[in-house]
Amino acid sequence: MLKVGDRLPEGAFRVKQDDGSVKIVPVSEIFAGQKVVLIGVPGAFTSTCHVAHIPQFITGAREIKAKGVDRIVVMAVNDHHVMKMWGESLGGKDKVEFVSDGNADYAKMLGLATDMSGSGMGIRVKRFSAVVEDGIVKSLNFEPEGGKGIQATGTATILAQI
Numbered sequence: 101m102l103k104v105g106d107r108l109p110e111g112a113f114r115v116k117q118d119d120g121s122v123k124i125v126p127v128s129e130i131f132a133g134q135k136v137v138l139i140g141v142p143g144a145f146t147s148t149c150h151v152a153h154i155p156q157f158i159t160g161a162r163e164i165k166a167k168g169v170d171r172i173v174v175m176a177v178n179d180h181h182v183m184k185m186w187g188e189s190l191g192g193k194d195k196v197e198f199v200s201d202g203n204a205d206y207a208k209m210l211g212l213a214t215d216m217s218g219s220g221m222g223i224r225v226k227r228f229s230a231v232v233e234d235g236i237v238k239s240l241n242f243e244p245e246g247g248k249g250i251q252a253t254g255t256a257t258i259l260a261q262i
Contacts, residue, residue: 101211113199
């Protein structure tokens with residue numbers, strides 16, 4: 101399982117472009133030589149992710165980037181079409197990047213895949229937030245088991261860590 105001090109494994113995300121094409125984006129292209137806030141969420145448009153978690157990062161993007169963060173990236177186990185529409189629906193353009201891990205391949209590489217089949221959602225990524233510098237995890241946050249809402253993975257925690 102991913103931990104502080106680890107180098108992110110190489111992999112790739114899918115990102116739907118404005119012209120409708122799909123770009124395969126290597127992890128190294130996102131993280132190499134940059135300070136990135138990476139957020140993993142169980143699913144686009146799901147109640148907690150859509151209402152309580154990611155809107156914090158969109159609203160706080162300017163403040164986060166003012167502290168030296170180059171990018172804010174949200175990954176979820178949803179396809180690239182859904183991730184693009186989700187970002188647009190939240191007004192995230194030019195603030196937060198939405199990347200697709202549609203088959204949970206990267207979630208599995210990170211050791212953060214979680215089986216949510218009991219609630220009809222299949223394999224997803226465990227909710228987390230991290231500060232990553234040049235591909236190295238500098239801080240990593242998870243919500244407590246059985247917790248309600250967003251406590252440990254929100255913008256307040258990230259702002260205190262950068």
